[in-house]
Amino acid sequence: MVNVxxxxxxxxxxxxxxPAGTSVMQAAVNHGLDGIVGECGxxxxxxxxxxxxxxxxxxxxxxxxxxEQEMLDCTASPLRETSRLGCxxxxxxxxxxxxxxxxxxxx
Amino acid sequence: MSETQTQVRDxxxxxxxxxxxxSDDFLNMPYPYHEQMREAGPVVWxxxxxxxxxxxxxxxxxxxNDWQSFISSAGVGLANFRTEKPFRPPSLILEADPxxxxxxxxxxxRILSPKxxxxxxxxxxxxxxxxxxxxxxxxxxxAIKDLAKVFPLRVFPDALGLAEEGRETLLLYGDMxxxxxxxxxxxxxxxxxxxxxxxxxxxxxCQRSELRPGGFGDLVYQAADAGEIPPEDAPLLVRSFxxxxxxxxxxxxxxxxxxxxxxxxxxAKLAAAPALARQTFxxxxxxxxxxxxxxxxxNKPLEFYGVPMRENDKVIFFxxxxxxxxxxxxxxxxxxxxxxxxxxxxxxxxxxxCVGQTVARLEGELILSALAKRVKRIEIxxxxxxxxxxxxxxxxxxxxxxxxx
Numbered sequence: 001m002v003n004v005x006x007x008x009x010x011x012x013x014x015x016x017x018x019p020a021g022t023s024v025m026q027a028a029v030n031h032g033l034d035g036i037v038g039e040c041g042x043x044x045x046x047x048x049x050x051x052x053x054x055x056x057x058x059x060x061x062x063x064x065x066x067x068e069q070e071m072l073d074c075t076a077s078p079l080r081e082t083s084r085l086g087c088x089x090x091x092x093x094x095x096x097x098x099x100x101x102x103x104x105x106x107x
Numbered sequence: 108m109s110e111t112q113t114q115v116r117d118x119x120x121x122x123x124x125x126x127x128x129x130s131d132d133f134l135n136m137p138y139p140y141h142e143q144m145r146e147a148g149p150v151v152w153x154x155x156x157x158x159x160x161x162x163x164x165x166x167x168x169x170x171x172n173d174w175q176s177f178i179s180s181a182g183v184g185l186a187n188f189r190t191e192k193p194f195r196p197p198s199l200i201l202e203a204d205p206x207x208x209x210x211x212x213x214x215x216x217r218i219l220s221p222k223x224x225x226x227x228x229x230x231x232x233x234x235x236x237x238x239x240x241x242x243x244x245x246x247x248x249x250a251i252k253d254l255a256k257v258f259p260l261r262v263f264p265d266a267l268g269l270a271e272e273g274r275e276t277l278l279l280y281g282d283m284x285x286x287x288x289x290x291x292x293x294x295x296x297x298x299x300x301x302x303x304x305x306x307x308x309x310x311x312x313c314q315r316s317e318l319r320p321g322g323f324g325d326l327v328y329q330a331a332d333a334g335e336i337p338p339e340d341a342p343l344l345v346r347s348f349x350x351x352x353x354x355x356x357x358x359x360x361x362x363x364x365x366x367x368x369x370x371x372x373x374x375a376k377l378a379a380a381p382a383l384a385r386q387t388f389x390x391x392x393x394x395x396x397x398x399x400x401x402x403x404x405x406n407k408p409l410e411f412y413g414v415p416m417r418e419n420d421k422v423i424f425f426x427x428x429x430x431x432x433x434x435x436x437x438x439x440x441x442x443x444x445x446x447x448x449x450x451x452x453x454x455x456x457x458x459x460x461c462v463g464q465t466v467a468r469l470e471g472e473l474i475l476s477a478l479a480k481r482v483k484r485i486e487i488x489x490x491x492x493x494x495x496x497x498x499x500x501x502x503x504x505x506x507x508x509x510x511x512x
Contacts, residue, residue: 029449029450038449038450039468040454040460040464040465041449041451041454041456042456043456043457043460045216046221046464046465047221067212067213070220071220071221073220074221074222
């Protein structure tokens, strides 16, 4: 289990215990978390699971693939250095904790 | 079918079921069969075609995401291209594996991206509003002939850059292509008969001269100009737009209308809150999935959910059965527009997940939203008539009365 902190744009925080092999998007959707839509179900096709990964955690994930980069150009909220698609961030046991910041809007 | 497929196998370590997923009975009402397969196990053996069937949500998702084990280049229908000649030159995206698939997919997903949808949305919306205005005036409509077929045939070929003449040919072509994933049964043969006279039209309209500069079709040729894909790939990739871009959304919208007609309380909810249109369309995709099935081919000997499979075995994944699996969805038979069914399999999953899903969602959202804003209630005025297809869940006719706000 990995402790994932979702920091909402309002500043409030939701903490989830996420099993290894689950994506940051899927865990949020499973818990009905507002702020992540995940419309395409994780196919990197919709850009509605946009998150900003805490700089301390960004190195824990594989680099951005070309399809993910395509989608990041389509996000509803501003793109930043730390922008990722939550569906591409699969947690592993050795991650321990992950913090992501949610954008104001996804659609 | 080849000889190896017709020999009865004695090495099957899974429930053996005598279910024919392409019988008229199954195509008319697949859901009791889906349940039988789901309850029998994560993997079943379908005797009539000697192939594997997967109907539960989790193994459907896992199998579709494992493109190395379950490949597409040997065909995503019943035929195995390793042992049988494909009926048409294989698709460069649907019937391909990486790295060829990646090259095609990169181009098409950019042309169909959410960003591109923003550029066509205003025009799609105008067309949706215009159509629904006219239908409200008409009052008594056939939701298939007057709405589900009309809207996608207007906006998608417009965006593609096709002229108006002969567009209904796209429906005949889509019907035939999706039938061809199944066996050579009467459903397939009838659709071929309807398609034969217009075969030339389809091939002609894959050519650049038929495609308005700047439209989706021309953008494929621009990718070839830029050296991203070989020039000879361009017409075949445009063909993918023609085959997969219309009959799918026609039935997606038709099935959404069917769900809303069958569940008036849900329509009332939508009419009171048109902003629910997008998730309403999504829920209808889950409950009445336009694309019901896709096949893969086993690439190497493997075990899937404890079941040994041989190289070259065919596997049919029941997307629509996964979408009604009680292990994944509470009250799966209920149409609930507030459900938000993220993770449904109606567009497939993984690298072959529908590349046009953004445009499909846009069309669905806009037409349902236009309807919700104008129509208070819809009533069924006659028996819905099914159109059988080996892959698609489709209606031929759905008579409705529209009662305005």
